[in-house]
Amino acid sequence: LHNTYQNIKEKLSTDIIIMQNVTLTPEVSLENITDLEKWDAVIAGNDRLLEKYITGETLTVQELKQEEYEQVQKGSLFPIYHGSAKNNIGTQQLIEVISDIFCSEMDKSQSELCGSVFKIEYTDRKQRLAYLRLYSGTLHLRDTIILSEKKKMKLTEMYIPSNGEMIQTEVACSGDIVILPNDTLKLNDIVGNEKMLPCNAWNDNPVPTLRTMIEPIKPEQREYLLDALTEIADTDPLLCYYVDTITHEIIISFLGTVQLEVICSLLTEKYHIDINVKEPTVIYLEKPLQKADYTIHIEVPPNPSG
Numbered sequence: 001l002h003n004t005y006q007n008i009k010e011k012l013s014t015d016i017i018i019m020q021n022v023t024l025t026p027e028v029s030l031e032n033i034t035d036l037e038k039w040d041a042v043i044a045g046n047d048r049l050l051e052k053y054i055t056g057e058t059l060t061v062q063e064l065k066q067e068e069y070e071q072v073q074k075g076s077l078f079p080i081y082h083g084s085a086k087n088n089i090g091t092q093q094l095i096e097v098i099s100d101i102f103c104s105e106m107d108k109s110q111s112e113l114c115g116s117v118f119k120i121e122y123t124d125r126k127q128r129l130a131y132l133r134l135y136s137g138t139l140h141l142r143d144t145i146i147l148s149e150k151k152k153m154k155l156t157e158m159y160i161p162s163n164g165e166m167i168q169t170e171v172a173c174s175g176d177i178v179i180l181p182n183d184t185l186k187l188n189d190i191v192g193n194e195k196m197l198p199c200n201a202w203n204d205n206p207v208p209t210l211r212t213m214i215e216p217i218k219p220e221q222r223e224y225l226l227d228a229l230t231e232i233a234d235t236d237p238l239l240c241y242y243v244d245t246i247t248h249e250i251i252i253s254f255l256g257t258v259q260l261e262v263i264c265s266l267l268t269e270k271y272h273i274d275i276n277v278k279e280p281t282v283i284y285l286e287k288p289l290q291k292a293d294y295t296i297h298i299e300v301p302p303n304p305s306g
Helices: 002-011 038-045 047-052 062-076 090-104 219-235 257-269
Strands: 015-016 020-023 029-032 078-080 115-124 129-136 145-146 152-154 159-162 165-168 178-180 190-194 210-216 238-243 248-255 275-277
Touching: 002 015, 038 047, 038 062, 047 062, 062 078, 062 090, 078 219, 115 219, 145 190, 152 159, 210 219, 210 257, 219 238, 219 248, 219 257, 257 275
Parallel strands: 015 078
Antiparallel strands: 020 029, 115 129, 115 190, 129 178, 145 152, 159 165, 159 178, 210 248, 210 275, 238 248
8 A cells, every 4th residue: 555655646646645544454444544643734734733733732533624624625635545346345435525525515506607627529520529627606508608818608508428428408517527519628728717726736737758750651641640639639638749840750749658559549440540650769858957057247338329
């Protein structure tokens, strides 16, 4: 489990709190943590609780749970729970946590509108769908909504997912996933009040580390390949591509070999384009080894009089 916790800290967030003790032998069992030392992450996020802890005042579990709830709602703390669906271990606790901590208590009809686009998808008929997670407020069909760039957009079609299908709807409430057929919404676009987002720090995407040259086996499919890459890049913010102005080669930048395999599979299976891919290379990036400063003195002659 220690390696799992470490991977979470390295790849997701260091702002985590382990909520259960796990015993693996003689059989798997879970026990909720009540020791104050295990609540360091919660206490450190609140000056009032931290002062009480330092001065030796008593902190109750209820105080800590309330603060945990508030930090989770803000997106500044991520509790870690354990379980096994196969063996039905920890599932009931997880259900209770989802309903008690992760669900907002805000009035769904009266709260201010706030949502963000988390997914872009293209159908087999090339229809572009934007998936919007609605954090607060209510959307109605034919509403005119304001994006974070102060642009306006009118809702002419609106769907919600249900049992693997898109169900047309006229109203969507806080907590819903809304599917909007739209050609302009982009990944991480914000609808409504940006300040009400639980955590907007997650919009930052890592910089690609690898690149390679890609070309169609049939030269006449080059334009189809460029169109396909445009669609894929629209749905995957971690993919970048460009055409070299000198060699006219198509260069793609990506994070790792798994992502490259997915891209190649999409091009072959969905877009029916056979491709050749060169061996990936690491993107060269210069970085300073340590802090440094230097001042350049520039002498400029005075302007002529008159």
